[in-house]
Amino acid sequence: QVQLVESGGGLVQAGGSLRLSCAASGRTPSSYAMGWFRQAPGKEREFVAAISWGGGRTYYADSVKGRFTISRDNAKNTRYLQMNSLKPEDTAVYYCALDGSVFTLQIGGNVDYWGQGTQVTVSS
Numbered sequence: 001q002v003q004l005v006e007s008g009g010g011l012v013q014a015g016g017s018l019r020l021s022c023a024a025s026g027r028t029p030s031s032y033a034m035g036w037f038r039q040a041p042g043k044e045r046e047f048v049a050a051i052s053w054g055g056g057r058t059y060y061a062d063s064v065k066g067r068f069t070i071s072r073d074n075a076k077n078t079r080y081l082q083m084n085s086l087k088p089e090d091t092a093v094y095y096c097a098l099d100g101s102v103f104t105l106q107i108g109g110n111v112d113y114w115g116q117g118t119q120v121t122v123s124s
Helices: 102-104
Strands: 002-007 010-013 018-028 032-038 046-051 057-060 068-073 078-083 092-099 118-121
Touching: 002 092, 018 057, 018 092, 018 118, 032 068, 032 078, 032 102, 046 068, 046 078, 046 102, 057 068, 078 102, 092 102
Parallel strands: 010 118
Antiparallel strands: 002 018, 018 078, 032 046, 032 092, 046 057, 068 078, 092 118
């Protein structure tokens, strides 16, 4: 079993920044992709960003391109989501996800593992 623990959420004013972290523990695969999704109230969960094990492939939703950056620290089994220029519409619960395939994450397919989520609130 794999556990994913997110941290770094909170309340920030529009234009501000936050950095989310996702630490994987337990029986993590020897290599894996990780990504971030979000779900706003009354909306379906949507893909935000994903990164391959080696970090050579990254994918972003159009709504966050140029503002969010996903990165990794394989030694720490941790992935990060740096969020800059935050907007009120970025307000959501952000979920970390782990899968063997970065493409599965990108298309929001049958992801292997999910974190519990961390709340991000952007005030106007």
